[in-house]
Every structure is written in C-alpha cells, then in structure tokens.
Amino acid sequence: MTDTLPTTVDRAADARVRADDRGHVFHSWSAQALIDPLPVAGGDGATFWDYAGNSYLDFSSQLVNLNLGHQHPDLVEAIQRQAGRLATIQPSMANDVRGELARRISEVAPDGFSKVFFTNGGADAVENAVRMARQFTGRRKVLAMYRSYHGNTTTAISLTGDPRRWANEPGDGSVARFFGPYPYRSPFHSTSPEEETARALEHLEQTIVLEGAATIAAIIIETIVGTNGILVPPPGYLAGVRELCDRYGIVYIADEVMVGFGRIGEWFAFQAFDVVPDLITFAKGVNSGYVPLGGVVVSDRIAGHFDTVSFPGGLTYSGHPLACAAGVATFEVFERDGILARVRDLGDRVVGPRLARDRATARLGRGRARHRPVLGDRTGARQADPRAARAVQRDGGGCCAGRRGRGGLQEGRRVAVHALQPPARGPTAGDLRGRPRARPRRDRCRAARRGRVHVSP
Numbered sequence: 098m099t100d101t102l103p104t105t106v107d108r109a110a111d112a113r114v115r116a117d118d119r120g121h122v123f124h125s126w127s128a129q130a131l132i133d134p135l136p137v138a139g140g141d142g143a144t145f146w147d148y149a150g151n152s153y154l155d156f157s158s159q160l161v162n163l164n165l166g167h168q169h170p171d172l173v174e175a176i177q178r179q180a181g182r183l184a185t186i187q188p189s190m191a192n193d194v195r196g197e198l199a200r201r202i203s204e205v206a207p208d209g210f211s212k213v214f215f216t217n218g219g220a221d222a223v224e225n226a227v228r229m230a231r232q233f234t235g236r237r238k239v240l241a242m243y244r245s246y247h248g249n250t251t252t253a254i255s256l257t258g259d260p261r262r263w264a265n266e267p268g269d270g271s272v273a274r275f276f277g278p279y280p281y282r283s284p285f286h287s288t289s290p291e292e293e294t295a296r297a298l299e300h301l302e303q304t305i306v307l308e309g310a311a312t313i314a315a316i317i318i319e320t321i322v323g324t325n326g327i328l329v330p331p332p333g334y335l336a337g338v339r340e341l342c343d344r345y346g347i348v349y350i351a352d353e354v355m356v357g358f359g360r361i362g363e364w365f366a367f368q369a370f371d372v373v374p375d376l377i378t379f380a381k382g383v384n385s386g387y388v389p390l391g392g393v394v395v396s397d398r399i400a401g402h403f404d405t406v407s408f409p410g411g412l413t414y415s416g417h418p419l420a421c422a423a424g425v426a427t428f429e430v431f432e433r434d435g436i437l438a439r440v441r442d443l444g445d446r447v448v449g450p451r452l453a454r455d456r457a458t459a460r461l462g463r464g465r466a467r468h469r470p471v472l473g474d475r476t477g478a479r480q481a482d483p484r485a486a487r488a489v490q491r492d493g494g495g496c497c498a499g500r501r502g503r504g505g506l507q508e509g510r511r512v513a514v515h516a517l518q519p520p521a522r523g524p525t526a527g528d529l530r531g532r533p534r535a536r537p538r539r540d541r542c543r544a545a546r547r548g549r550v551h552v553s554p
C-alpha cells in the first residue's frame with residue numbers, strides 16, 4: 098500500500114522522482130530526451146495520483162493489464178503471504194501456487210487444454226507458443242496480421258505488423274503477413290461485415306497457398322486486435338481461420354495477452370466467438386500485472402507431442418510463486434465478485450449503447466481530431482495513417498500516454514485511436530458514461546465531461 102494520499106502535495110518527492118527517472122531510467126519505445134514521464138505516487142481501484150495533488154482516472158488500466166485495478170487488497174495480501182512463505186523457487190521443482198494456478202487456468206479453458214507453460218510476460222508467451230508450433234509441425238513459417246502487436250522479443254516483434262517492427266528488422270525471417278478483417282476501413286472494399294469475412298478469409302487462404310501451405314507452422318491472431326485499433330472480428334471470421342488451419346495442418350495461436358482474463362467478460366475472448374484455437378497466449382490480466390506473468394495454454398494434442406520429446410525452451414522465473422499467488426487470488430476475486438458478469442453488464446448497459454450512438458461520429462474535440470484523424474477515407478489505400486506511422490517512428494507513437502496537466506484521464510492513444518479500457522473494479526457507471534468522479538478525488542476528466550472521448554469500437 099502506498100503511504101501517500103490522492104490529495105497530498107509533495108513537491109520534493111515529485112522533483113526527486115523526476116530527477117532519478119530523467120537521469121537514469123531508459124524508457125520503452127521512446128526517444129529518451131523527448132519524454133516527460135508523469136511521477137505517480139499511488140493508486141487505488143481505477144484511480145492513481147501524482148505528487149502534485151492530481152488524481153487520474155486510469156481508463157487504460159495502465160497498459161491494459163490492470164483488470165482488477167490498483168492495489169486490490171486480495172492480490173496484495175496474496176503476494177505478501179507468499180513472500181513470507183516462499184518468495185521464489187526454480188521452475189523444475191513442483192510448487193503449490195504454480196500448480197494451482199495452472200489447474201485453474203486449464204479449468205476455464207476449453208476441454209482438451211490441460212497444460213500451462215508459464216512465462217514472464219506476453220512477448221515470451223508468443224515466442225514460446227511459436228516454438229511449440231514449430232516443433233509440433235516440423236514447419237517454420239508463421240503468418241500474422243499487418244494490424245497487430247505481439248510483443249518485442251525477436252519473433253514476437255517480427256510477427257508484429259505495426260510500425261514498431263520497422264526499426265527491429267531484419268528479425269525472424271520466417272514470417273509472412275496478411276490483412277485481417279476491418280469492416281470500418283475495409284482493405285477489401287467490402288460493404289458489409291459478412292462480405293468482409295468472406296473476402297478476408299479468401300485473402301488469407303490465398304496467402305497460405307502462395308506462401309506454401311506445407312511450410313506454415315502457425316497463424317497467430319489477436320482475438321480482438323488491441324493496440325492497432327480494437328478491431329472486433331466480424332461474424333464467422335475466426336471460425337473460418339480455424340477451418341483453414343484444419344484444412345492445411347496449421348496451428349492456430351490465439352494471442353489473448355490483452356483480451357484474456359475478463360477484458361471482454363469472458364475468461365478468454367475467443368470463447369465469445371465460438372472457436373477453439375490450438376495454443377492460447379496470456380499475460381496481463383491473469384494477475385493484473387502485480388508481478389510479471391504470462392504463459393501458453395497448450396492443447397492436449399500439442400502437449401502430447403512433448404511427452405517424450407523434450408521441449409527446447411525455459412525461463413528462470415517460469416511460474417514464479419509471487420506471480421502465481423497473485424494469479425490464484427485473481428481467480429478467487431473473479432469468482433467471488435462476479436467480475437465476468439460485471440464486465441458483461443457494463444458492456445451491455447453502458448459502453449455498448451454509447452458506442453452504438455457514437456459509431457458514426459468519432460466524437461473527439463475538434464483540435465484533437467485534426468491531429469488524430471479518426472474519420473476520413475474509410476476504405477482502400479488511405480486506410481493506413483502515415484502521420485501515425487511517422488509518430489511511431491519518431492517517439493513510439495505516444496503509446497498509452499496519459500493526459501498531462503492538472504489531473505485528468507489516462508487513456509490509450511495509438512495510431513488514430515483513443516481507447517478506453519478501464520479496470521473492472523473501480524470505475525462507476527458514471528465514469529464510463531464520461532462523467533467526472535465526485536470529489537474529494539480531484540479527477541478532471543475534461544474530455545470525458547465534454548463527451549468527446551471516443552470509446553473505440
């Protein structure tokens with residue numbers, strides 16, 4: 098627990114944190130001299146605060162990992178208890194919380210998924226899922242979408258379609274890319290979601306055939322594309338991918354790092370689309386990121402391959418007990434507090450109707466809309482936003498930057514999309530409708546108050 102309060106002003110601490118950060122911390126995805134990270138003093142639920150007396154509604158759940166909000170007492174207590182009992186143990190030994198978390202994850206996965214390989218986060222989950230697919234199929238190539246993010250290790254960033262990949266090339270050369278469906282700015286000039294599904298699947302099949310079906314180990318897909326636009330697959334698309342994978346003997350990897358563990362009101366997002374992949378990557382929401390944790394849920398068919406063949410991968414901190422204790426506590430909270438039902442309710446009652454109302458007009462303030470053209474040419478060549486791509490090259494694109502100034506709203510900002518992805522615990526229906534929280538919290542969600550924040554579809 099933090100010993101500062103949301104309204105505490107501590108200029109000395111603010112200056113000290115800024116000085117240490119600016120002097121010594123080398124930040125992700127940034128030109129180091131061009132950034133000014135906000136010193137954060139503490140957090141609680143959906144709110145965090147700085148040392149200057151401002152508090153912020155955390156509507157990006159940090160990096161879309163804080164599904165249970167800041168400082169959940171059950172998670173904090175579970176970590177403290179585990180630290181007092183056994184703070185670490187290497188992965189080749191059996192450990193109670195590691196085993197319990199693996200069992201609980203497999204219990205909420207579809208039938209036929211009994212095993213979990215733990216990693217430190219999402220990128221290495223992707224890395225190891227691809228490794229499993231390659232070992233299992235004896236093939237090397239992997240197909241991924243242009244509009245995608247899969248992490249920053251060599252294979253994961255090579256699979257990534259967005260401009261964060263460019264400066265990391267050449268990477269893993271055995272990657273080919275395809276266009277996923279995007280009904281709003283259809284790369285296939287479709288006029289309906291159904292047409293988009295059919296054309297996107299035809300394009301994917303052509304890609305498979307032209308890349309050489311017998312060379313392709315896996316297709317990796319974010320079940321709902323996250324940082325590249327929150328793109329929900331149109332009806333039938335994921336089932337069609339499953340069908341193509343079956344036809345050509347390709348492993349279907351569902352990247353659930355961002356959308357798993359309640360983000361859309363299901364344990365795994367693919368469960369809302371009536372499809373079953375072969376490998377499931379997860380991280381973030383599995384324990385709200387209180388201690389780094391990710392992993393791969395492995396179908397029995399693929400796990401069986403490694404019954405007598407050694408898996409050529411491993412990590413010192415695979416299944417770290419502190420991380421797993423927070424994961425077990427996450428399951429307890431989800432089940433006790435009905436988190437999945439709460440998320441579905443917020444979606445059905447608050448966010449969904451608002452989205453339906455706003456869909457036609459991306460309601461950003463005029464100034465912001467000029468800089469971040471949410472609308473514009475919706476199909477064809479202009480569907481990629483060159484300004485956003487240049488921004489990513491220059492400074493990482495302001496990925497999930499928070500608002501500056503005296504309090505406000507922390508939102509995800511990337512490539513022409515403002516994404517609101519709040520924690521399941523904490524924000525009130527009023528917050529989600531875009532009203533400021535009541536005092537004494539000094540949240541000033543000006544953009545939300547004006548009703549101009551686009552909850553991206």
Ligand SMILES: Cc1ncc(COP(=O)(O)O)c(C=O)c1O
Pocket residue numbers: 160218219220221223246247248249319323324352353354355380381391
């Ligand atoms: C879909 C997806 N996959 C993989 C990753 C990489 O996860 P990590 O940053 O934990 O390595 C991310 C991170 O945002 C992600 O959104």
